[in-house]
Amino acid sequence: MASTACFMIVSRNDIPIYEAEVGTALKKEDAAHQHQFILHAALDIVQDLAWTTSAMFLKAIDRFNDLVVSVYVTAGHTRLMLLHDSRNDDGIKSFFQEVHELYIKILLNPLYLPGSRITSSHFDTKVRALARKYL
Amino acid sequence: MAPVAPRSGDAIFASVERVNAELFTLTYGAIVRQLLTDLEEVEEVNKQLDQMGYNIGIRLIDEFLAKSNVSRCVDFKETAEVIAKVGFKMFLGVTASVTNWDADGMSCSLILEDNPLVDFVELPDTCQGLYYCNILSGVIRGALEMVSMKTEVTWVRDMLRGDDAFELQVKLLKQVSEEYPYKDDEYSEV
Numbered sequence: 001m002a003s004t005a006c007f008m009i010v011s012r013n014d015i016p017i018y019e020a021e022v023g024t025a026l027k028k029e030d031a032a033h034q035h036q037f038i039l040h041a042a043l044d045i046v047q048d049l050a051w052t053t054s055a056m057f058l059k060a061i062d063r064f065n066d067l068v069v070s071v072y073v074t075a076g077h078t079r080l081m082l083l084h085d086s087r088n089d090d091g092i093k094s095f096f097q098e099v100h101e102l103y104i105k106i107l108l109n110p111l112y113l114p115g116s117r118i119t120s121s122h123f124d125t126k127v128r129a130l131a132r133k134y135l
Numbered sequence: 136m137a138p139v140a141p142r143s144g145d146a147i148f149a150s151v152e153r154v155n156a157e158l159f160t161l162t163y164g165a166i167v168r169q170l171l172t173d174l175e176e177v178e179e180v181n182k183q184l185d186q187m188g189y190n191i192g193i194r195l196i197d198e199f200l201a202k203s204n205v206s207r208c209v210d211f212k213e214t215a216e217v218i219a220k221v222g223f224k225m226f227l228g229v230t231a232s233v234t235n236w237d238a239d240g241m242s243c244s245l246i247l248e249d250n251p252l253v254d255f256v257e258l259p260d261t262c263q264g265l266y267y268c269n270i271l272s273g274v275i276r277g278a279l280e281m282v283s284m285k286t287e288v289t290w291v292r293d294m295l296r297g298d299d300a301f302e303l304q305v306k307l308l309k310q311v312s313e314e315y316p317y318k319d320d321e322y323s324e325v
Binding site: 119 | 161163164165167168171254255256257258259260262
C-alpha cells in the first residue's frame with residue numbers, strides 16, 4: 001500500500017533543520033510544499049499542547065483531509081514532526097524514539113552547532129531506514 | 136640484565152585514575168570547536184592542536200616514565216611498541232598496533248582501531264581539512280623529543296575522512312645524543 005509521510009525536525013527557534021519525504025506514494029508536484037505548509041501550521045497547536053502534558057509524544061494533534069500530524073517534543077524543545085496517513089501508532093512512537101536517539105547523537109557531535117541544519121548524510125540514511133521499518 | 140619492559144599497559148591502566156569517557160570526549164570536542172571559532176582557518180587549528188599536544192607530551196612523558204616502570208628502550212622499534220601497547224593503554228585506554236616498518240627501521244605506523252576522542256564526531260563539509268585528533272600526533276612528538284628522539288608524526292589514515300582506521304606515521308628524524316649542558320671542569324671550583 002502506498003503511504004504518504006513527511007518528516008521534519010523543527011529547532012526550538014522554529015527553524016526547520018531537517019526535512020525528508022519518507023512516504024512510498026508517488027510524489028505530486030505541489031505535495032511537498034503542501035506537506036510543509038500543514039506541518040508549519042500545526043506548530044501553534046504543538047506550542048499550546050506541549051506545556052499541558054509531560055509526555056513527549058503528542059499523537060494526532062492536527063489533521064488535514066486524510067493526513068494526520070503527530071509530534072514528538074524533546075526536552076530541549078526541538079520538535080520532531082511527522083505527517084502521515086497510516087494509523088500505526090506504535091510504529092510511529094518507536095520511529096520517534098529512535099530518531100530522537102539519532103538526533104541526540106548529532107547534538108553530541110562537537111562540530112555540530114545546535115539549531116543549525118542537519119547535513120549529515122549518515123543521519124539521513126538512518127532516518128529513511130527507520131521510516132521504512134516502522135511506518 | 137635489565138628488567139623486561141611491560142608488554143601491556145593493562146596493569147597500569149587498572150591502577151591509574153580515570154575520568155568518564157563521555158566527559159573526556161566532549162571536553163576535547165569543546166576545545167576543537169572553540170579553536171575552530173577562534174582561529175577560523177582549519178590549517179591553523181591543525182597547527183594549534185599539534186602545538187597543544189606537544190606541550191602535553193613534554194610533560195606527559197615524565198608521568199609515563201614514573202608510573203609505567205618501562206626500562207630504557209634499546210631501539211626505535213621497541214620504543215614504538217611501548218608507545219602503542221603501554222602508552223596508549225595508560226592514557227587513552229586503547230592499544231595500537233605497530234606496522235609498516237620501512238627497511239632501515241626509521242619509520243613505522245601506529246594503527247588505532249578504536250579512538251575514544253572521536254565518539255559522536257562527524258566532520259561537516261566546512262572543516263574537511265581538519266585533522267581532528269591532531270593533538271595525539273603532537274603528544275607523541277613532544278614525548279619522544281623529551282627522551283632525545285626527534286620525530287615527525289603525521290596522519291596517514293583518518294576514520295573521520297572515511298578510512299577504516301586511524302593510522303599515524305611516526306618517523307625518526309634523528310637521535311639526539313644526551314650531553315651535559317656544561318663541561319666537567321666548569322664547575323670544578325664550586
